Amino acid sequence: EPEVTQTPSHQVTQMGQEVILRCVPISNHLYFYWYRQILGQKVEFLVSFYNNEISEKSEIFDDQFSVERPDGSNFTLKIRSTKLEDSAMYFCASGGQGTDTQYFGPGTRLTVL
């Protein structure tokens, strides 16, 4: 069964460093998303991406964040200068055209020291 994959599973970084979180969505999906869950809090929407551009972003997704689909399979989230409060689980999700369901990857735990 096709699934969304994410790497790395755990990323530890120093405050101020750049990180790139990687995702491989389900192959025939066209809609891509990033969510995050800070420990003990809700899963929060960050950004949606379709047709090689951001379709919507939340207030959390400020200028420090960017997304890219560098090739036909990967979807990345970059945080340019990490802050302590960026520590969270980051989930990638994808959805097929015309479908209402988003399928999530296993997540990347980001720890900013």
Added chain:
Amino acid sequence: DQQVKQNSPSLSVQEGRISILNCDYTNSMFDYFLWYKKYPAEGPTFLISISSIKDKNEDGRFTVFLNKSAKHLSLHIVPSQPGDSAVYFCAAREISGGYNKLIFGAGTRLAVHP
């Protein structure tokens, strides 16, 4: 922002009995609702969904009921099994400009005891 609320942080049920997980929402523009199950250190796994034009959707042991007038939905699991023990998230879809994002509740931790 409490657009989707799951007021019960935890629920304990005996194996074989019914589990009922509840979810309330405030935004009448939500048109689609989903339940996800999450195990520790894993991503949310899609379980079942319902469109706002329906009031019930069933898939095996899982049934979701939607009461639009009360802005309330519930997930019924019958019979409950120990493997159902997980955190269950209710999510609502908000369509904006033709694209959709999910608004999640805080989750309910279900424990099914033998």
